[in-house]
Amino acid sequence: MRRLPRAPRETFLINGRITAFSTKDDAMLDSLRQSSSGWIAKGLMGLLVISFAVWGVNDVFTGYSTTAVAEVGGEPITVDEYQRAVDQKISDFSQRLGQPITRQQASQYGIDRTALSELVGLAAFDIGAKQNGLTVSDEKVAQNITNDPAFTSTFGRFDRDGFSLALQRMGVTERAFIEDRRKFLVRLQLNKAIEAGVDVPTAMLDAISTYQGETRRAKYLILPPALVGDIADPDEKVLEAYYEKTSARFTTPELRNFTIMTLSPADLAATVSINDEELAAAYEQRRSEFDRPERRTIIQIPFATEDAAKAADERLRAGEAVKTIVSELGLGMSEVELGNITRAQMLSPEVAEVAFTIEAGKFSDPVKSPLGYAILYVSDVTPAVPSTFEGVKEDLREKLAMERAQNQIYDVQNDIEDSRAGGTSLEETASKNNLKITKFEGLSALGLTLDGKQPENLPAYKDLMKQVFENQVGDMIPPADNNEGGFYWVRVDDVTPAALKPMDEVQADVLKLWKEETRKAKLDELAQSLVARGSKGESIDKIAASIDRAALTSPDIKRSSQSETFSRLVVTRLFAQPEGGFTYGPVGFGDSLLLAQVENVTRPEPDTNSEEYKTIKSNLEASMTNDMLITTVAGFERNLGTEINTQLLNQLSQEGVQ
Numbered sequence: 001m002r003r004l005p006r007a008p009r010e011t012f013l014i015n016g017r018i019t020a021f022s023t024k025d026d027a028m029l030d031s032l033r034q035s036s037s038g039w040i041a042k043g044l045m046g047l048l049v050i051s052f053a054v055w056g057v058n059d060v061f062t063g064y065s066t067t068a069v070a071e072v073g074g075e076p077i078t079v080d081e082y083q084r085a086v087d088q089k090i091s092d093f094s095q096r097l098g099q100p101i102t103r104q105q106a107s108q109y110g111i112d113r114t115a116l117s118e119l120v121g122l123a124a125f126d127i128g129a130k131q132n133g134l135t136v137s138d139e140k141v142a143q144n145i146t147n148d149p150a151f152t153s154t155f156g157r158f159d160r161d162g163f164s165l166a167l168q169r170m171g172v173t174e175r176a177f178i179e180d181r182r183k184f185l186v187r188l189q190l191n192k193a194i195e196a197g198v199d200v201p202t203a204m205l206d207a208i209s210t211y212q213g214e215t216r217r218a219k220y221l222i223l224p225p226a227l228v229g230d231i232a233d234p235d236e237k238v239l240e241a242y243y244e245k246t247s248a249r250f251t252t253p254e255l256r257n258f259t260i261m262t263l264s265p266a267d268l269a270a271t272v273s274i275n276d277e278e279l280a281a282a283y284e285q286r287r288s289e290f291d292r293p294e295r296r297t298i299i300q301i302p303f304a305t306e307d308a309a310k311a312a313d314e315r316l317r318a319g320e321a322v323k324t325i326v327s328e329l330g331l332g333m334s335e336v337e338l339g340n341i342t343r344a345q346m347l348s349p350e351v352a353e354v355a356f357t358i359e360a361g362k363f364s365d366p367v368k369s370p371l372g373y374a375i376l377y378v379s380d381v382t383p384a385v386p387s388t389f390e391g392v393k394e395d396l397r398e399k400l401a402m403e404r405a406q407n408q409i410y411d412v413q414n415d416i417e418d419s420r421a422g423g424t425s426l427e428e429t430a431s432k433n434n435l436k437i438t439k440f441e442g443l444s445a446l447g448l449t450l451d452g453k454q455p456e457n458l459p460a461y462k463d464l465m466k467q468v469f470e471n472q473v474g475d476m477i478p479p480a481d482n483n484e485g486g487f488y489w490v491r492v493d494d495v496t497p498a499a500l501k502p503m504d505e506v507q508a509d510v511l512k513l514w515k516e517e518t519r520k521a522k523l524d525e526l527a528q529s530l531v532a533r534g535s536k537g538e539s540i541d542k543i544a545a546s547i548d549r550a551a552l553t554s555p556d557i558k559r560s561s562q563s564e565t566f567s568r569l570v571v572t573r574l575f576a577q578p579e580g581g582f583t584y585g586p587v588g589f590g591d592s593l594l595l596a597q598v599e600n601v602t603r604p605e606p607d608t609n610s611e612e613y614k615t616i617k618s619n620l621e622a623s624m625t626n627d628m629l630i631t632t633v634a635g636f637e638r639n640l641g642t643e644i645n646t647q648l649l650n651q652l653s654q655e656g657v658q
Contacts, residue, residue: 257492
């Protein structure tokens with residue numbers, strides 16, 4: 001039986017700024033999941049499923065003397081990195097698909113190739129950025145992490161203990177996480193440099209604005225299913241053939257019964273006893289966590305030189321508006337407003353001393369900062385509020401109990417695994433450890449019952465249903481993360497295979513479905529015939545009168561329009577027709593079809609001051625930036641050289657299928 005290793009208590013320092021960290025909640029853990037081991041980069045630009053034929057590169061390695069699946073500029077991409085990236089992509093794809101997929105299926109979808117392509121692109125990006133002299137100081141990395149909202153406590157301070165526990169649960173060392181955050185910040189630098197060089201051509205903007213602003217007005221009529229009349233029953237052979245053709249519609253999915261046992265820090269915390277003497281001692285050690293520090297709403301106006309700061313100081317004291325000074329610096333007010341912050345949140349201790357000394361409503365003298373000179377203005381002061389032992393006593397008791405429970409949970413988990421290895425059932429284990437156990441019956445791979453409902457008490461544990469459907473009755477399934485700082489165990493109790501319902505049980509449903517599809521087909525044929533009549537010159541009013549309908553006139557329709565009457569498909573087809581052209585398609589809501597003729601086409605002049613025009617420009621800038629980014633990384637790859645160990649990849653692929 002697998003035992004989880006006890007997490008190392010490593011401490012990593014950056015110039016004394018970052019010490020031991022740890023985690024308190026799901027938000028922090030989610031941030032770490034997205035940030036660790038290269039994952040933080042994926043949110044940066046959707047980076048890089050580059051058009052790089054990863055599997056077409058010659059196999060330059062021989063044998064299995066290396067553990068690298070690829071090398072970029074001589075830097076290896078290890079098997080662990082590759083496997084982790086593939087596993088994460090399989091998990092993401094399974095969630096989007098709504099059901100678990102195997103490694104063999106993942107390979108068929110190209111998920112493994114996509115994962116390797118992204119890893120190669122990221123490696124090239126990092127090496128290329130380094131070769132171009134981009135770097136981030138230890139202080140900046142430390143500041144970024146300690147100011148990350150995901151890593152702050154309820155009191156607004158950096159939660160070192162919480163961060164450390166999260167790293168342990170993720171299996172990521174502090175050194176690896178910090179270096180990954182450093183890479184992320186370097187990537188941001190290069191991305192911003194590329195973004196600064198993007199200039200969207202006016203002609204392109206105008207063309208797109210006109211294209212998106214184009215409107216069409218149509219005359220139309222609704223064709224309800226009743227127009228095709230009653231559908232006669234088919235003979236038995238036709239219905240039997242239809243039943244066989246649509247058998248998937250009448251097949252019940254595989255169902256499983258299973259049992260879940262959970263172990264969370266809260267379960268253990270309830271059993272932890274802490275006396276008042278311990279609480280008092282802990283309060284004295286940690287009272288700064290409970291004291292509310294003074295906060296100030298601060299404006300910090302930066303200047304390149306002392307002379308520039310002094311000149312601005314004279315103008316401000318003479319009554320000139322702050323906004324005027326800031327505007328002359330090429331900045332917006334949002335770029336100089338620091339917000340309502342504490343002294344510890346300021347970058348420079350020297351600047352903080354001035355900011356927390358001047359009176360509210362006053363400007364400071366020019367002060368030297370790490371980035372030049374600055375003038376400070378304090379608009380509001382929230383005084384410090386010291387805590388009291390009695391005021392925080394129960395909160396502290398709860399916090400200490402939870403911390404002790406978090407420290408004990410690995411030991412309890414390992415004891416449970418030892419007990420299970422000896423043959424103890426989940427029920428016996430739950431009773432012994434006072435843990436919650438829940439049973440579920442008749443659920444599909446989507447976690448639904450046959451009537452399509454999900455049990456209200458089904459936990460939202462990651463990969464729960466995947467575990468249930470990838471294992472069999474009697475399998476000893478390892479524990480998994482329960483998203484609460486603990487673990488869950490699942491046991492498959494029974495399996496009901498998928499089965500086609502007998503024809504005599506579903507004959508009425510088969511007949512109903514056959515009639516519905518036959519009616520749709522006949523209505524579609526009718527619509528096509530009416531379009532043909534219109535295309536030969538017959539007016540839509542005459543067509544409408546021939547089927548006892550009346551033609552209506554639509555309001556102006558844009559390419560992005562959609563309503564209960566005009567579906568996206570109909571709108572798309574309308575914009576593919578010239579003025580006077582006929583088309584048809586489904587209505588936006590219901591089973592009817594819509595016959596339409598383009599009555600008028602309007603193409604407006606671009607309005608450069610409109611919000612729509614500005615949005616188009618913003619979207620184009622983002623798209624062009626991404627194109628330039630992909631081109632830059634592809635250039636890095638070409639210059640650095642990429643070598644793929646296809647032998648090892650094939651071996652890993654075969655092992656994953658077995």
